[in-house]
Amino acid sequence: MSNGALKTSPLHEKHVALGAKMADFGGWEMPIEYPGGGVVAEHTAVRTAVGVFDVSHLGKASVRGPGAKDFVNACLANDLNRIEPGKAQYTLCCNDSGGVVDDLIAYLRSDDDVFLIPNAANTGEVVELLKAAAPEGIEVENLHEGYGVLAVQGPQSDEVLEALGLPSGHDYMSFVETQWQGHPLIVCRTGYTGERGYELVPAWDVAADLWDALIEAARAQGGLPCGLGARDTLRTEMGYALHGHELSTEITPVQARVGWAVGWKKDTFWGRDALVAEKAAGPSRVAWGLVVTGRGIPRSHCAVRSASGEALGEVTSGTFSPTLKQGIALALLAPTVAEGDEVVIDVRGRDVAAVVKRPPFVEVGVRES
Amino acid sequence: MSELEYPEDLRYTAEHEWVRTGDGGVVRVGITSFAQDALGDVVYVSLPTVGDTVAAGDACGEVESTKSVSDLYSPLAGEVTAVNEALDATPELVNTDPYGEGWMYELKVDDLAAVEALMDQAAYREQLG
Numbered sequence: 001m002s003n004g005a006l007k008t009s010p011l012h013e014k015h016v017a018l019g020a021k022m023a024d025f026g027g028w029e030m031p032i033e034y035p036g037g038g039v040v041a042e043h044t045a046v047r048t049a050v051g052v053f054d055v056s057h058l059g060k061a062s063v064r065g066p067g068a069k070d071f072v073n074a075c076l077a078n079d080l081n082r083i084e085p086g087k088a089q090y091t092l093c094c095n096d097s098g099g100v101v102d103d104l105i106a107y108l109r110s111d112d113d114v115f116l117i118p119n120a121a122n123t124g125e126v127v128e129l130l131k132a133a134a135p136e137g138i139e140v141e142n143l144h145e146g147y148g149v150l151a152v153q154g155p156q157s158d159e160v161l162e163a164l165g166l167p168s169g170h171d172y173m174s175f176v177e178t179q180w181q182g183h184p185l186i187v188c189r190t191g192y193t194g195e196r197g198y199e200l201v202p203a204w205d206v207a208a209d210l211w212d213a214l215i216e217a218a219r220a221q222g223g224l225p226c227g228l229g230a231r232d233t234l235r236t237e238m239g240y241a242l243h244g245h246e247l248s249t250e251i252t253p254v255q256a257r258v259g260w261a262v263g264w265k266k267d268t269f270w271g272r273d274a275l276v277a278e279k280a281a282g283p284s285r286v287a288w289g290l291v292v293t294g295r296g297i298p299r300s301h302c303a304v305r306s307a308s309g310e311a312l313g314e315v316t317s318g319t320f321s322p323t324l325k326q327g328i329a330l331a332l333l334a335p336t337v338a339e340g341d342e343v344v345i346d347v348r349g350r351d352v353a354a355v356v357k358r359p360p361f362v363e364v365g366v367r368e369s
Numbered sequence: 370m371s372e373l374e375y376p377e378d379l380r381y382t383a384e385h386e387w388v389r390t391g392d393g394g395v396v397r398v399g400i401t402s403f404a405q406d407a408l409g410d411v412v413y414v415s416l417p418t419v420g421d422t423v424a425a426g427d428a429c430g431e432v433e434s435t436k437s438v439s440d441l442y443s444p445l446a447g448e449v450t451a452v453n454e455a456l457d458a459t460p461e462l463v464n465t466d467p468y469g470e471g472w473m474y475e476l477k478v479d480d481l482a483a484v485e486a487l488m489d490q491a492a493y494r495e496q497l498g
Contacts, residue, residue, distance in 0.1 A: 039434070
């Protein structure tokens with residue numbers, strides 16, 4: 001974000017009152033961590049109990065009108081015909097060269113109503129692209145500040161939702177439209193941590209009361225409010241892509257190995273021709289995980305070399321894994337690289353040894369029934 | 370973490386290191402409560418090697434948290450005489466006890482008078498604003 005004041009979530013005052021450390025996430029001032037927690041404690045709470053995150057900076061947009069599903073399906077990469085109404089789907093908004101403008105979740109409400117959750121910084125662009133392409137009768141609306149988004153993540157998530165009288169236990173990537181204290185609420189079984197969990201979408205003005213209730217219920221389960229610092233270490237342990245790092249307009253889904261989110265059999269979607277050609281030819285670089293075997297923590301843009309000194313690529317995200325107690329990284333590497341290869345990461349001039357691994361780096365229960 | 374504290378018997382630098390004067394021209398160096406709090410959970414500390422000669426202002430190590438990395442600067446000129454090897458296995462000592470068990474290294478300084486030229490507690494607090 002180049003200028004102007006940062007936007008704030010409907011929970012901003014709650015975060016300030018809790019004493020959270022705040023930072024800029026895609027133009028939004030959001031909590032990184034809370035006092036009494038910290039990234040490692042918050043991360044561990046999600047892996048072992050439950051954590052509640054404010055992710056209201058995420059975008060919200062709706063596409064409505066006769067044939068809304070078919071319209072979205074002709075634009076975004078994944079195939080909405082793979083799912084039924086009441087299910088959500090991870091999908092990609094690509095450009096003509098196959099680069100990724102954004103990765104997002106599409107909630108299929110009906111054939112005439114699709115709700116989208118893009119990334120904070122990309123919401124405006126996704127909405128503009130869809131608006132420009134929309135035929136007569138299809139309305140695309142940016143609802144960024146119409147809804148909050150709260151994530152409840154961890155093995156005790158169901159207990160937290162039950163304490164609020166909310167539905168839980170539905171299938172992975174399905175959602176229920178319900179009410180909480182008389183207000184409409186979407187409860188989707190999804191998340192970005194690798195643990196069993198839910199993302200709740202209340203109206204903007206309802207988010208603060210819902211947050212208070214969730215935090216109280218989570219604390220009773222040994223849980224914590226969690227900041228976006230822990231969300232990043234959790235998603236990195238899973239190898240989940242973060243737009244701007246593992247995916248970008250310069251990094252295609254074929255390279256990032258999210259081809260599973262592309263409807264290859266569809267006749268049309270943005271970037272189709274470029275992606276089909278790249279898939280056939282084979283990508284010039286491929287996403288891998290790296291587990292540090294020496295000492296040190298790789299960070300974005302650290303160069304990766306073979307043991308013999310050959311340049312292999314670079315780190316896209318790196319951090320300390322609170323679960324493994326080790327440095328881990330996601331990287332884009334030459335197609336010659338294979339699982340188990342020993343490589344060297346240049347961490348600010350220091351050589352750090354690492355082994356190539358296909359993420360996730362940890363065992364998790366995200367899809368358990 | 371309790372309230373951030375800055376002991377009166379220490380000297381401080383603008384880069385948020387503290388210096389404690391010991392015997393025989395040896396000083397102990399660590400990072401302040403402010404620095405560890407700003408970093409968050411410290412997960413890795415890279416220290417200089419015993420026997421290294423450093424000049425004032427030299428980057429001589431790194432402190433990494435889950436979120437970021439920060440250079441460790443030598444506040445004074447001298448020779449490294451000891452490093453806190455406990456930080457290899459338990460870097461979190463930097464958070465829990467920054468002025469005690471979380472110390473970083475010791476330096477035999479060339480000029481003890483230079484220690485007195487560093488900020489005292491009041492000046493450091495003022496710099497923090």
